[in-house]
Amino acid sequence: MTSANPPSPIDRQIEPLGFEKHDHASCVSDTLRTVEDHCARDGIRLTPVRRKVLEILLQDHRALGAYDILDRLRTEGFGSQPPVAYRALEFLVGHGFAHKIEKLNAFVACTHPGAGHSPAFMICRNCNTVAEAEAAPSRGALGDAARAAGFVIERAVVEAEGLCPACASHAAEQTPE
Numbered sequence: 001m002t003s004a005n006p007p008s009p010i011d012r013q014i015e016p017l018g019f020e021k022h023d024h025a026s027c028v029s030d031t032l033r034t035v036e037d038h039c040a041r042d043g044i045r046l047t048p049v050r051r052k053v054l055e056i057l058l059q060d061h062r063a064l065g066a067y068d069i070l071d072r073l074r075t076e077g078f079g080s081q082p083p084v085a086y087r088a089l090e091f092l093v094g095h096g097f098a099h100k101i102e103k104l105n106a107f108v109a110c111t112h113p114g115a116g117h118s119p120a121f122m123i124c125r126n127c128n129t130v131a132e133a134e135a136a137p138s139r140g141a142l143g144d145a146a147r148a149a150g151f152v153i154e155r156a157v158v159e160a161e162g163l164c165p166a167c168a169s170h171a172a173e174q175t176p177e
C-alpha cells in the first residue's frame with residue numbers, strides 16, 4: 001500500500017465544468033490522455049477519427065450536432081461521409097467519453113470520462129455551452145418518489161436549460177432594472 005500515486009482523474013471530485021474559467025488547454029489534453037489510458041487499459045481501439053471527433057467536441061464545451069462535427073472533420077481532412085461521424089459518435093457515447101444532449105440532438109465531450117456516472121446537464125440557451133454535473137438520480141425528490149412507488153431508477157436524463165454566467169451577466173447589462 002502506498003499513497004505516493006497522484007489521484008487519477010477518475011477519483012477526482014466531480015464538479016461542473018464549462019462555465020467556469022479554467023485552464024482549458026490542459027482540460028483538453030488531460031481529458032484526451034484519460035480517454036487514451038482508458039482505451040489502452042481496456043483494449044478499446046481509439047482510431048484517429050474517433051480521437052479527432054473527441055478533440056472537436058472538447059474544443060469549447062459546446063454541444064455540437066453531427067453535421068457540425070462532419071464539417072470540422074472535412075476541414076481537417078478526415079473525409080465527409082456522414083457514417084464516419086455517426087460511428088465515431090456512437091463509439092464515444094457508448095464508452096461514456098461523450099454524451100448526447102437529447103434536447104439539442106447534439107453531443108458534448110464528457111468532462112470526467114471513465115467514471116461511472118449519471119450526468120446532469122446545464123445547457124445555455126443562448127450560446128449552447130454545456131456544463132456537466134453529477135445527477136445522483138437515486139437521491140433527491142425523484143429518488144424518494146421512485147422508492148415510494150417501488151421503482152428502481154436505472155437512468156435519468158437531466159437537461160436543465162437556462163443562461164450561463166457569461167450570457168446572464170450580458171443580459172443584465174442589456175436590460176438594467
Ligand SMILES: [Zn+2]
Nearest residue numbers: 023024027028
Ligand atoms: Zn475546458
Ligand SMILES: [Zn+2]
Nearest residue numbers: 110111112119
Ligand atoms: Zn460525463
Ligand SMILES: [Zn+2]
Nearest residue numbers: 124127164167
Ligand atoms: Zn451562454
